[in-house]
Amino acid sequence: MAAIDISSVGKIYNGGVRAVSDINLDIKDGEFIVLVGPSGCGKSTLLRMVAGLEAISEGTVKIGDRVVNQVEPADRDIAMVFQNYALYPHMTVRQNLEYGLKNRKTPKAEIDARVNEAARMLEITQYLDRKPRALSGGQRQRVAMGRAIVRKPAAFLFDEPLSNLDAKLRVSMRGEIKRLQRRIGTTSIYVTHDQLEAMTLADRLVVLNGGQIEQVGSPLDVYHTPASTFVASFIGSPAMNLVKAELQSDRLAIGSSQISLNGYAPTSGAVTVGLRAEDLRVVSSAEGMPFTVEYVEELGSQRLAHGLVGDQAVTIALSGEAEITNDMRIAIDPSKLHFFDAETGKRLEASVPAKAPAAVAEPVA
Amino acid sequence: MYRTKFSDHLVLILGSLFLCMPVVVAFMTSTHTAADIHMNGLSLAWGDNFIATYEKVLTQKGGFTGDITGARMMMNSLILGIGFAVGKIVLSMMAAYAIVYFRFPMATLSFWVIFTTLLLPLEVRIMPSYQVMSDLGLLNSYTGLIVPLLASATGTFYFRQFFKSVPEELLEAARIDGAGPFKFFIDILVPISRTMIAAIFIIMFVYGWNQYLWPMMMTTDESFFTLMRGIKSILQVWVGSNIPDYNEAFALAVLAMLPPVAIVVIFQSWFIKGLTESDK
Numbered sequence: 140m141a142a143i144d145i146s147s148v149g150k151i152y153n154g155g156v157r158a159v160s161d162i163n164l165d166i167k168d169g170e171f172i173v174l175v176g177p178s179g180c181g182k183s184t185l186l187r188m189v190a191g192l193e194a195i196s197e198g199t200v201k202i203g204d205r206v207v208n209q210v211e212p213a214d215r216d217i218a219m220v221f222q223n224y225a226l227y228p229h230m231t232v233r234q235n236l237e238y239g240l241k242n243r244k245t246p247k248a249e250i251d252a253r254v255n256e257a258a259r260m261l262e263i264t265q266y267l268d269r270k271p272r273a274l275s276g277g278q279r280q281r282v283a284m285g286r287a288i289v290r291k292p293a294a295f296l297f298d299e300p301l302s303n304l305d306a307k308l309r310v311s312m313r314g315e316i317k318r319l320q321r322r323i324g325t326t327s328i329y330v331t332h333d334q335l336e337a338m339t340l341a342d343r344l345v346v347l348n349g350g351q352i353e354q355v356g357s358p359l360d361v362y363h364t365p366a367s368t369f370v371a372s373f374i375g376s377p378a379m380n381l382v383k384a385e386l387q388s389d390r391l392a393i394g395s396s397q398i399s400l401n402g403y404a405p406t407s408g409a410v411t412v413g414l415r416a417e418d419l420r421v422v423s424s425a426e427g428m429p430f431t432v433e434y435v436e437e438l439g440s441q442r443l444a445h446g447l448v449g450d451q452a453v454t455i456a457l458s459g460e461a462e463i464t465n466d467m468r469i470a471i472d473p474s475k476l477h478f479f480d481a482e483t484g485k486r487l488e489a490s491v492p493a494k495a496p497a498a499v500a501e502p503v504a
Numbered sequence: 505m506y507r508t509k510f511s512d513h514l515v516l517i518l519g520s521l522f523l524c525m526p527v528v529v530a531f532m533t534s535t536h537t538a539a540d541i542h543m544n545g546l547s548l549a550w551g552d553n554f555i556a557t558y559e560k561v562l563t564q565k566g567g568f569t570g571d572i573t574g575a576r577m578m579m580n581s582l583i584l585g586i587g588f589a590v591g592k593i594v595l596s597m598m599a600a601y602a603i604v605y606f607r608f609p610m611a612t613l614s615f616w617v618i619f620t621t622l623l624l625p626l627e628v629r630i631m632p633s634y635q636v637m638s639d640l641g642l643l644n645s646y647t648g649l650i651v652p653l654l655a656s657a658t659g660t661f662y663f664r665q666f667f668k669s670v671p672e673e674l675l676e677a678a679r680i681d682g683a684g685p686f687k688f689f690i691d692i693l694v695p696i697s698r699t700m701i702a703a704i705f706i707i708m709f710v711y712g713w714n715q716y717l718w719p720m721m722m723t724t725d726e727s728f729f730t731l732m733r734g735i736k737s738i739l740q741v742w743v744g745s746n747i748p749d750y751n752e753a754f755a756l757a758v759l760a761m762l763p764p765v766a767i768v769v770i771f772q773s774w775f776i777k778g779l780t781e782s783d784k
Contacts, residue, residue: 192676213682225673229695238691239681286681 141203141216141293142168143189143326149197150184150350158184159350162198166328171320173329175337176347177373182330183298185347189328190296191215202293213242218287222299224279226271232258232282233267236289250289257288260319277308284316288323295320297329301336313339334374338362346370364477368484371413371477377443380414382451383481391476394449396428403473405487413477416443416456419469427468430455435463527761534558534754541750553751561755572726574756577734581713582763584730587650588712589705596659596704597697601689603660604667605675615664622657626718634721644725653718659704666700667693702774710764731760 143166150159159181166172174182187193189200191212199206207215218239226235233254240250258264261281271279280300287295297316301309317340320327331337337344338358346353346361346369354366365371371379385392386407389400393412421427428448436443442457448469455469478487529546536544536551562574602608603615626633633652642648670693678688694701716732723729729737735756 190676190680192679212676212679217680219677219680221673221677223671223673225671225677227674227677227692227696229692229698238683242682242687286677 141326142166142201143294143328144201145185145189145198146201147198148185148188148195148200150181150188150193151196157350159188160197162352164345164352164355166326169324169326171317171327171329171340171342172345173331173337173341173343174345174347175331175334175373176353177332180347181350182332182347184350186296186298186328186330189294190217190219216293217296218290218292218294219296219298220280220283220287220300222302224271224283224303226279226282226286228271231268231270232263232274232285235271235282236267236285239286239290253289253291254285257285260288260322261285276304277312280304280312284319288319293326295325295327297327297331299331300329301331302333309336316340335376338374344374346373348373364486365413366486368411368413368479371479375415377416377454377456379477380416380419380453381411381479382414382448382453384410384412386410386478393428394451396448398428398471398473398476400473400476403476405478409481410487411479411481411484413479414453414471415475415477416454418475419453419455419471421455421457421461422468422470425468427470430467430469432463432465432467527758530754531758534751534758536751538747538749538751542747557751557755558759561752561759572729572734574731574734574759576727577729577731578759578763580728581730581732581760583646584649584715584719585709585713585763585767587646588653588715589708591650591654592656592659592708593701593704595654596656597663597694597701599660600663600667601693603664605685615660618655618657618660620657621655622661626653630717630721637722644723644728646728648722649719649728650712653712653715656708659708662700662704663697666697670696699774702771706768706771706775709767713760713764731756735760 143164145162145164145166148159148162149157151157162185164172174185176182184193188195189202191207191210195208199208201207202215202217227238230238236254236257237250240253245253254267255264258267261284263278263281263285266274266278266282271282274282280303283300300316301312304312313336316329329337329340331340341358343355344358344361345355348369354361354370356364361370361374365374365379368381372381382393386400386404386409388407389402389404391398391400391404391412430444430446430448430453432444432446434445436445440459442459442461442463443454444457444463444467445452445454447453453469457463479485480487529548532550533541533547534557535554536547537553537557540551540553541547562578565573599618603611637643637648637652640648642651674692674696675688678692683691714732715730719728719730720733735753
């Protein structure tokens with residue numbers, strides 16, 4: 140177990156393509172960090188640099204007190220879980236688990252003890268003598284995790300480990316990974332493109348975009364105060380509505396509708412306004428913004444109404460029983476508005492600091 | 505669903521007869537005496553000379569020097585076939601490993617150079633190869649018979665394609681598990697290539713077994729004779745009023761067929777397994 144210190148790390152591939160630039164990240168001992176971002180944002184590259192599978196072009200990576208830039212993957216004291224499991228197909232589950240330890244010349248008794256313990260923890264004891272091909276996807280993923288656990292490494296690295304599983308299994312494996320990490324207490328870095336996975340697993344979330352860090356913070360932090368329009372649209376489901384608007388002193392104009400801000404305006408002029416679908420509510424009075432419904436998604440517990448405010452697309456989340464008519468009026472508490480610079484997309488802080496996030500806003504949609 | 509009709513079976517039966525009959529005729533004819541064959545031609549009926557013929561072919565010393573038996577020739581052919589197959593597999597696997605997993609200058613170029621040699625048959629370089637072996641004093645030796653033909657573009661090509669299809673993560677997992685290049689090759693790559701190895705073994709064994717020109721060039725000592733040359737020499741005795749020992753030639757031909765057939769049958773199950781199971 141160890142802290143991981145990533146400072147000014149960058150990756151430039153042959154041919155000058157820059158995949159990752161200037162990443163600074165302090166990971167505390169035992170912390171569960173999730174790197175999240177769209178495909179090609181550099182999250183896997185960053186993880187692979189920590190693992191030693193990619194050379195580090197710039198900066199340093201420290202695991203514990205040791206700079207590991209030039210250290211072979213096997214000697215970095217890390218274990219990795221891959222998306223496609225990467226189990227050795229010709230070995231039994233037991234041999235798969237043992238392989239890394241054998242290469243380290245661990246005594247036989249010790250190997251047996253660790254393998255049995257990991258197998259018990261992951262409930263794969265009855266499969267130990269099977270080949271990976273005789274296992275289901277979820278079982279293979281457990282074996283892959285077992286292979287990481289038996290090593291007792293300083294850090295676990297997960298590279299989209301649940302992407303190959305079906306939706307239901309993914310949810311239960313997610314819980315298991317979290318429980319396991321809590322129990323073992325090993326520092327973990329987890330890469331995913333699934334924001335839900337990121338929200339539920341992370342102690343701290345790192346949102347990456349275009350090879351750079353957009354925001355680092357606890358899941359609720361990131362959810363309630365997204366640092367940019369990119370983060371706002373990436374975290375949370377349904378995605379935050381981002382609409383173009385105009386700030387005129389204390390009033391916000393979205394198309395032809397006006398919202399009174401009660402002193403929350405951070406600036407004036409053109410801005411991008413973020414509205415969480417679940418913060419929007421239907422009102423009967425004429426004060427609300429006119430909202431034309433285009434179609435409705437039924438989620439059971441929720442109904443998502445997609446429609447237009449003026450000519451801009453907006454989605455609102457309503458309770459399962461809510462009535463939906465073609466033309467409605469919607470309103471939002473001004474303190475729940477997010478303001479972003481119209482050009483850079485960076486967050487603009489409201490002049491009256493927003494109240495502490497209300498507990499009712501659940502991150503899991 | 506498609507229902508098999510009688511005509512389908514008929515086509516299949518005719519096809520298999522077409523393929524099998526020559527072998528059956530050869531086997532049946534080999535059980536007759538030479539004089540019988542000379543008088544009555546090929547035969548489909550069982551003769552009564554089976555044991556005598558095959559015993560003679562396998563154990564009787566023949567050739568010009570008079571000390572080469574069929575069994576000995578068979579052993580030579582086996583040594584050649586297995587030597588070829590094993591040697592080629594070892595060599596081409598290592599070559600493909602280097603080409604696929606290591607970055608060295610001109611790796612792609614060297615692969616294509618190896619690949620183009622596929623276009624050159626053995627016969628093109630047979631004289632220089634002979635010269636080299638002769639200078640090294642390796643004529644009339646198993647080494648001389650086997651080593652010059654070991655480099656295999658076909659094998660290298662197949663293994664390269666196979667290695668390229670092995671998922672990258674397997675290598676990465678092995679690296680994290682502390683396996684160096686040598687351990688990865690032996691512990692991971694060789695075992696998962698076993699179906700490929702079986703396929704190449706079949707091809708290369710038959711190739712080695714059927715070699716005729718090269719052994720003829722390389723060996724003058726009859727103790728190195730292969731079955732292929734033995735069959736030929738039986739038919740060369742047409743002098744005076746001698747009747748060629750057709751029965752022996754047929755018997756030898758049938759015997760020469762057995763090991764390749766056995767190899768194919770044995771390795772086929774592996775081979776099919778490799779095609780139907782996705783192991784990777």
